[in-house]
Amino acid sequence: MSGSRSTAAAMTRAERLDRLPFTREHGRLLGGSGIGWALDAMDVGLISFVMAALAQQWQLDDTQLGWIGSIGFVGMALGATLGGLLADRIGRRNVFALTLLVYGVATGASALATSVAALLVLRFVVGLGLGSELPVASTLVSEYAPTRIRGRLVVVLEAFWAVGWLAAALIGWVVIAGSDNGWRWALALGAVPAVYALYVRRAIPESVRFLESRGRHAEAEAAVRRFEQSPPLFRATGPVTPAGEREARAGTVATSGERGSGPVTDRPAGRPGAAAPAGTSGPAALWSPALRRRTGGLWAVWFLLNFAYYGAFTWLPTLLAADGFGLVRSFGYTVVITAAQLPGYAAAAYLIERWGRRPTLSTFLVGAAGAAFLFAIADGTALVITAGCLLSFFALGAWGALYAVTPEMYPTAIRGTGAGWAAGFGRIASILAPLAVPILNRAGDIWLIFTVFAAAFVLAALATALLTEPRGRALEA
Numbered sequence: 001m002s003g004s005r006s007t008a009a010a011m012t013r014a015e016r017l018d019r020l021p022f023t024r025e026h027g028r029l030l031g032g033s034g035i036g037w038a039l040d041a042m043d044v045g046l047i048s049f050v051m052a053a054l055a056q057q058w059q060l061d062d063t064q065l066g067w068i069g070s071i072g073f074v075g076m077a078l079g080a081t082l083g084g085l086l087a088d089r090i091g092r093r094n095v096f097a098l099t100l101l102v103y104g105v106a107t108g109a110s111a112l113a114t115s116v117a118a119l120l121v122l123r124f125v126v127g128l129g130l131g132s133e134l135p136v137a138s139t140l141v142s143e144y145a146p147t148r149i150r151g152r153l154v155v156v157l158e159a160f161w162a163v164g165w166l167a168a169a170l171i172g173w174v175v176i177a178g179s180d181n182g183w184r185w186a187l188a189l190g191a192v193p194a195v196y197a198l199y200v201r202r203a204i205p206e207s208v209r210f211l212e213s214r215g216r217h218a219e220a221e222a223a224v225r226r227f228e229q230s231p232p233l234f235r236a237t238g239p240v241t242p243a244g245e246r247e248a249r250a251g252t253v254a255t256s257g258e259r260g261s262g263p264v265t266d267r268p269a270g271r272p273g274a275a276a277p278a279g280t281s282g283p284a285a286l287w288s289p290a291l292r293r294r295t296g297g298l299w300a301v302w303f304l305l306n307f308a309y310y311g312a313f314t315w316l317p318t319l320l321a322a323d324g325f326g327l328v329r330s331f332g333y334t335v336v337i338t339a340a341q342l343p344g345y346a347a348a349a350y351l352i353e354r355w356g357r358r359p360t361l362s363t364f365l366v367g368a369a370g371a372a373f374l375f376a377i378a379d380g381t382a383l384v385i386t387a388g389c390l391l392s393f394f395a396l397g398a399w400g401a402l403y404a405v406t407p408e409m410y411p412t413a414i415r416g417t418g419a420g421w422a423a424g425f426g427r428i429a430s431i432l433a434p435l436a437v438p439i440l441n442r443a444g445d446i447w448l449i450f451t452v453f454a455a456a457f458v459l460a461a462l463a464t465a466l467l468t469e470p471r472g473r474a475l476e477a
Contacts, residue, residue: 096136143412
């Protein structure tokens with residue numbers, strides 16, 4: 001027993017979390033964060049169907065529609081940068097709950113909009129909440145996930161995006177296309193996240209690494225024990241913490257709330273490898289010599305993937321309707337295309353721990369490029385749907401891999417900031433893309449639009465060469 005006690009005392013809390021199997025608490029965290037993620041996706045997806053409806057009901061031109069599609073991403077760009085900074089200061093869970101409340105209330109209020117101007121203002125506020133929430137949720141899940149399945153769990157979290165977008169497609173098909181006021185009822189449903197925020201604040205734990213960074217050791221110890229005492233949900237497939245060793249640790253850290261009570265309590269959460277230089281914090285630390293290469297690579301991938309993905313999917317129902325498919329048929333086809341996102345996530349979740357982060361991300365980006373070019377030359381309903389499904393499959397698999405690798409690029413002290421600023425920079429492209437589509441459409445129709453998106457996917461794949469490969473390593477290694 002003395003050997004077990006010695007091993008336990010030598011481990012940090014982060015190492016204890018890394019050695020756990022997938023427990024019921026991991027499932028609760030993943031499910032709770034995932035539902036919030038799905039609600040985000042539903043909100044983002046709904047606006048693409050609202051645009052198609054308003055094009056007919058309010059007789060809007062493509063410039064007005066472009067701004068309706070883009071203004072939310074303006075808010076998301078600002079929200080992502082601010083949300084990441086706040087997450088490193090007031091906690092991941094607090095920001096998660098606050099942002100759900102903000103965008104839920106604003107989405108519900110946008111159902112009452114009577115003018116383009118009012119809708120634009122409310123969509124900007126919605127974007128503030130959405131942009132803040134996404135990188136924070138992935139950071140929180142990443143910081144609790146055991147090392148050997150960390151990437152897979154973040155991809156599963158990102159897979160909830162497909163669930164939300166599919167819900168948006170179904171709402172668009174059934175509710176928005178069903179009546180003149182259908183788009184208002186659809187946006188009213190988008191107020192659900194405001195209620196869900198109450199659950200998040202109560203049930204989802206705060207990051208152990210954040211709590212330790214703020215000297216809140218008693219809370220950090222309680223959170224770790226909560227996961228250690230939770231029963232496994234699946235049979236373990238890697239190194240886990242034996243039950244006897246857990247009991248030994250429990251005795252070792254019995255007075256964990258007091259500083260100096262034991263080596264487990266007060267040691268930092270891991271071994272800093274690419275930590276920011278002493279005295280450097282915030283966005284400036286992201287461009288320190290140790291981090292600038294990966295920051296540049298991340299920002300490039302985020303920018304190019306945002307441009308291609310949101311340019312394509314924000315306009316897809318409208319482009320199909322304008323191409324002669326009609327509102328109801330275009331919404332129905334979009335449901336089918338959206339459903340292909342789910343197997344894309346499943347494939348990425350499997351491959352990300354088999355191949356690694358970079359190979360998985362680059363492969364899916366190349367696949368998305370091929371699918372986008374196929375869409376550019378598609379002629380006929382069957383080929384359009386096939387190309388659209390392939391684009392969904394590969395683009396969303398790439399998103400899953402990107403969300404997995406992003407928080408792994410930075411140490412705890414600036415992890416939220418790093419993820420938030422990468423996402424925020426990417427949102428600049430999601431602002432530009434919906435505005436660029438009308439210009440590209442006038443210059444060369446759908447062929448030019450999707451050829452440009454294919455090129456963006458290729459460039460994003462090349463940028464992954466600047467990233468490190470964190471598969472199998474602790475977050476701070």
